[in-house]
Amino acid sequence: MIKPDRIVTTTCPYCGVGCNLQLHVKDEHIFKVTSPFDSPVNHGNLCVKGRFGYDYVYHPKRVTTPMVRRYLLEGNKEIGNQGLGNRKDAPELGRNSLIPNYLITNPSTPWDWVETDWDTALNITAENLVRIYKRDGSDAMAVYACAKATNEDNYLLQKMYRAIFRTNNVDHCTRLCHAGSVVALQQATGSSAMSNTASQVIQNDVFIVTGSNTSENHPIIALQMKEAVRQHGAKMIVIDPRRIELVDFAEMWLPLKPGTNVPVFSAMAQVILKEGLTNPEFIQNRTEGFNDFIESLDKFTPEYAEEISGVPAEDIRKAARMYATAKKAAIYWGMGISQLSHGTASALALINLAFLTGHIGREGTGLNPLRGQNNVQGASDMGCMPFHYPGYMRVDNPDNRTKWEKAWNIEPGGLSLKLGLTTTEILSHAHEGGIRALYIMGENPMMSEPNLNETRKHMEQLEFLVAQDIFMTESAAFADVFLPATPFAEKDGTFSNTDRRVQRVRAAHAPRGQARVDWQIICDVAQRIETKLGVDSAYWKYSHPEEILREMGSVNPDYAGITYERIVKLGLIYPVPTLTHPGTPTLFTESFPRGRGKFHPLDYVPAMESVDDEFPFILTTGRVLEHWHGGSMTRNSSLNEAYPEARVEVHPADAEIHGIRNGDPVTVKSRRGEVVLRVTVTEKTSVGVVFIPFHFVEAAANLLTNDALDPQAKIPEFKACAVQVFPARKKDLGNPNAVVNRGRY
């Protein structure tokens, strides 16, 4: 029995649920994680990642010394662009790249990594960013913020790029996950977060879970959903192409084909309208655009929806009635709604349903996009998006600009009114005359962007790349400078979870090696840049992250009433407009931020790629319980032992036709790339649909995915592309010896 030296209370670094953790620390190592049973978020329950997945903090591959490419020390600034060894040497993803050691480069070339001291690394970073900015101006500069990092880290990073480089080319992975939902919610309500808290699920009479494999991606919310069904009599409707675990607990499962959300939800709306199940009072008092909307519904008969989606018309009717006639009904959704070239429309279709029935603005109802990352809500709140300052203030509104100019000590008219580029656009603009310098904090586009072969070409085009991370990721392998930062266990700050709860993050121990906390790195880089540019300082001399949050809260009213003192034990749910305000668990009780909720007439737009003889399967991507996104955390953890290889899920009927048995190696090929991995034959996926999780570098699902974008939200279509599956040889597998042998569903 080990007695801890101390127990540190903090917030889980994995998903958006924001579970409360207690880190048990002995000899400056975490050896155990528990959770308080009175926690309002997770009631003491955790998932495998939260309870056991912290050991990446101590992984031998973690980089804890600043590093630069040799050419930068030798004063040859241009060599990174020449043929002597450069970005193009970054290892290929795929077959033989099972977690390669990206540090290994050729030591005789100028492109070799060299360990150095912080001063040198920071000076080189500032010098090169300034050089490019002076030469090419604001439009050449771009930054990826990080939904894993704290609110404070993210606020400062966007401040640096907006205040110093005068660009709005600031974005992060929200673009790749819920951008469709965010844009839809802003258009229809004027807000962009869950309207209710996840813990209100037990108050639902009926709830819809769609495009979300909640058990694996928000495991603790799934527990509450199961509790709602089994112990509180709620009825769950699952609308998803996959037979996810929650189907075991559901009243109905509507297995729609990927990318057919709009017809299914619009047909439900038509049923609700035709059968007189609407909430006329709500429509009258709280919404607008109803008449245009009902006209647009004409073609969406349940039979039409059945033809497109494969969901029986009768089931669509039944689900519509169940949702509409419930006293309290809510919708929970995930990436299956937003990660489509019509992701915004899919989310709008859900919003229309809530407006028709008035299932919004009360406890136990609501429109609830389950946010993926621990702090994707926070990073978005902090303005790490190309169209918004912190607090979702549009950058093209001069009044908003004035507010931030005052806060950041900037001359009137100094900040840019020009909308910035989104995550995917930043890379596609990486060429001469476009983006020249990119600063990446924590993100890993070489795993998380769609169509990675194309992404690679863009990464190679960058003139200067800074990676601020804890591991030499697939993307950091392209960088010129590596700034070793800290994971959640080594820093203080706040995360904002999926239900808008702002919670404390606390350091369990000092940073490993020479690693430094992100906000301090940013302040040091920013001050060096300001000195080199000879400009007035936007202020970077913080002594504690709380000062950063207060600075942001002084302009962003949602966070105005949040202080560290108020969230010592319990987080506060924003909006918290004043220092005595108790927080706002339920939004829209009186009105919507835009006034009235706006109905949106919709059209059915199919996924960009449809199946044909050459590519007869639809590929949909997602995650598994044991892993996280690009895998830089979980694949460097004991979690990888629990789930060591990528698998493609194929339905038994398809497997039989193609003569594929469970465990066989196969090649999965799309118009953009191919991967080799083993098959899991399972009814978890539906006929004609195959599923690959995107965590595994040796079979990177995003080599296959389509980089088609939603026109409004610019979110890529991760959830539907056409692929072929054919047998492969065992020796073509990335790691033939790794075999998943799990009994869990």
Add this chain to the structure above:
Amino acid sequence: MTNQIILTIDGQQVEAEQGAILLDVARENGIDIPTICFHEATTANALCRICVVEVEGQRVLQPSCIVRAGAGMKVQTRSEKVIRARRTILEMLASTMDLSESTEIQHMMYEYGASSSRFPDAQRRESQVKDDNPMYVRDYSKCLLCWRCVQVCAEDAQYTFAINFDGRGFETQIGTFFDKKIPETSCVLCGQCVAVCPTGALKPKREFLLEQGMSAQEISVLNSGRKKRK
């Protein structure tokens, strides 16, 4: 309106809600009743019986973790009969299982004057440490069958149903279906069971390895896959 009643605990008149659990009523009034299998996050099942109290008019001792308060009830939490029962329960536990990591039970034994050698010939419930998954180990020599792990794996939290009682009578043990290794069961490795285990029978793997004398550094190397674990 709630229905308030009066009852007597240890001679003290206390007010309670009709139907409230006796253990809660006692604790709210500052009267300490020891518990072992009871946990705030799991359904009480009155398995260990350490929380028994004497209720006037009842033939046998009553487990306070499930018995409900009634009007006029007269309860004794420290009568001689109660003390003797608790002492015997502790002595039986100590004679059959490994209590070395159950500090709370050790304190109780001291408090109740329980002797670990009361039943010297008792057969001990011993078993090998089960180390079959990357996240936690199971040492059922330390298990007192409180059932908390089974409950949180089922309807009290996880709805996974990976573990249950296995065997009968003295042979009873917590086990998986068909004695499968944990990763091959429906287990999702959430560790809810580890969190509620009161005796150290379930333990995070990292903590276990540290106790075995490995350094934190060695464990990290192990996890990096450089040294293959069987």
